[in-house]
Amino acid sequence: MKFGIFYEHQLPRPWTETSEYELLQNSLVEIELADQLGYDYAWEVEHHFLEEYSHSSAPECFLAAASQRTKQIRLAHGIVQLTTNHPARVAERVSTLDLLSGGRVEFGMGEGSSITELHPFDRRFRDKREVWEDAVKAILPMFTSEAWEYHGKYFDFPLRNVLPKPFQKPHPPLWVACSQLDTIEMAGRRGLGALGFQFVSAEAAHAWVNTYYDAFVNRQEKLTDYRANPNIALVSGFMCCETDEEAMAKADGWTFFQFALRFYSKHGVIEPGTVSLWEEYQGWKDTPKGQQQRRSGLIGSPETLRRKLRKFEASNIDQVILLNQAGSNLHEDICASLELFAAEVMPEFHDREPEHQEWKQKVLAGEIDLDAPDVDSFRPRRDMSAPTLRPDGTRGGGTRDAGTPDGGRDAG
Numbered sequence: 001m002k003f004g005i006f007y008e009h010q011l012p013r014p015w016t017e018t019s020e021y022e023l024l025q026n027s028l029v030e031i032e033l034a035d036q037l038g039y040d041y042a043w044e045v046e047h048h049f050l051e052e053y054s055h056s057s058a059p060e061c062f063l064a065a066a067s068q069r070t071k072q073i074r075l076a077h078g079i080v081q082l083t084t085n086h087p088a089r090v091a092e093r094v095s096t097l098d099l100l101s102g103g104r105v106e107f108g109m110g111e112g113s114s115i116t117e118l119h120p121f122d123r124r125f126r127d128k129r130e131v132w133e134d135a136v137k138a139i140l141p142m143f144t145s146e147a148w149e150y151h152g153k154y155f156d157f158p159l160r161n162v163l164p165k166p167f168q169k170p171h172p173p174l175w176v177a178c179s180q181l182d183t184i185e186m187a188g189r190r191g192l193g194a195l196g197f198q199f200v201s202a203e204a205a206h207a208w209v210n211t212y213y214d215a216f217v218n219r220q221e222k223l224t225d226y227r228a229n230p231n232i233a234l235v236s237g238f239m240c241c242e243t244d245e246e247a248m249a250k251a252d253g254w255t256f257f258q259f260a261l262r263f264y265s266k267h268g269v270i271e272p273g274t275v276s277l278w279e280e281y282q283g284w285k286d287t288p289k290g291q292q293q294r295r296s297g298l299i300g301s302p303e304t305l306r307r308k309l310r311k312f313e314a315s316n317i318d319q320v321i322l323l324n325q326a327g328s329n330l331h332e333d334i335c336a337s338l339e340l341f342a343a344e345v346m347p348e349f350h351d352r353e354p355e356h357q358e359w360k361q362k363v364l365a366g367e368i369d370l371d372a373p374d375v376d377s378f379r380p381r382r383d384m385s386a387p388t389l390r391p392d393g394t395r396g397g398g399t400r401d402a403g404t405p406d407g408g409r410d411a412g
Helices: 019-037 059-067 087-101 115-121 125-143 181-190 202-218 244-250 252-265 277-284 288-294 302-314 331-344 346-351 353-364
Strands: 002-007 041-044 074-081 105-110 148-151 156-160 174-178 193-196 232-240 298-300 319-325 387-389 395-397
Touching: 002 019, 002 074, 002 346, 019 041, 019 059, 019 319, 019 331, 041 059, 041 105, 041 319, 059 074, 059 087, 074 087, 074 174, 087 105, 087 125, 087 156, 105 125, 105 193, 115 125, 125 148, 174 181, 181 193, 181 202, 193 202, 202 232, 202 302, 202 353, 232 244, 232 252, 232 302, 232 331, 244 298, 244 331, 252 277, 252 288, 252 319, 298 302, 302 331, 302 346, 319 331, 331 346, 346 353
Parallel strands: 002 041, 002 319, 041 074, 074 105, 105 174, 174 193, 193 232, 232 298, 232 319
Antiparallel strands: 148 156, 387 395
């Protein structure tokens, strides 16, 4: 099993004039440390206009800075919003980052999360899957062709040579954001790595893995010509301390992350500056649902995390992405957590990575038949727990599926 670290660049209120500067600088220090400790991936999202939840609107800039402070760690877009970026600009930025990093880029692609993000870019929420597919068809040949034109429903591009070309040939590994079994299946069918942004149990992960590889091996149907990437990764909250009690006390940000994600999924556009998610969270975290969320994720002592990770390893997950920078988690605690995990937990699972790769090659070759996935047991359920804001500012109950900021559909 491999391990990544994950950045939304969360920034709860209250803010100071230097809050965003300190956030980005601390994140770069953390990624540099992760590189030295042997972590495999650093994932960075793209979101727009989501106050407190994500101040990460230009991941290509942040990852470019990280590329000059690291040597080995893979620098991963998780994801680029293909709906709010022009295809040629995406290809140019990804290729440039790949050259700057010496071929360490992973290219995750997604649709965008909500009308809050999409409408300012003149994209309709209902069209986002079609726009995403059109963008994939437009972008990927730009990495290899010296003369490419594309005339699709949403993008029309005249004959040009899009420069530069990426360091990795034919292109960086490709991923797509997923938050439900249906989109896990879609990722496998399209031959793309699956970035699982829904927070699942080890039992659910087993169903997700079987669903993915069943589609990848038996029903693959690419959108255009590209190199397939058989990989499935899942995000989990993370804090590693000497004791479970210490980890719980220092992982408040993980619960805020889930609260903020659900909060944005429950209602439409929030007028800027009218809501403090951090204050709203204070009233929610001590509810039964809030307390339940505090106990989820990979939060605990090294022994607790080893026990939990062995279950995920048995599900044949390729990568666990550790979400440590969340809410008001302290930079010092994040670094200490990365160091302790790398010293006492990660080596065991890295050592067994060759066994996992051998299993995967046999699955891809058809030498291992996976059990039929039990999909019905792991369908998303409606979550009524997080409050919503009515137009008059009063609170109401939520009615949409939780999982991503658009109510359970894939965002990244």
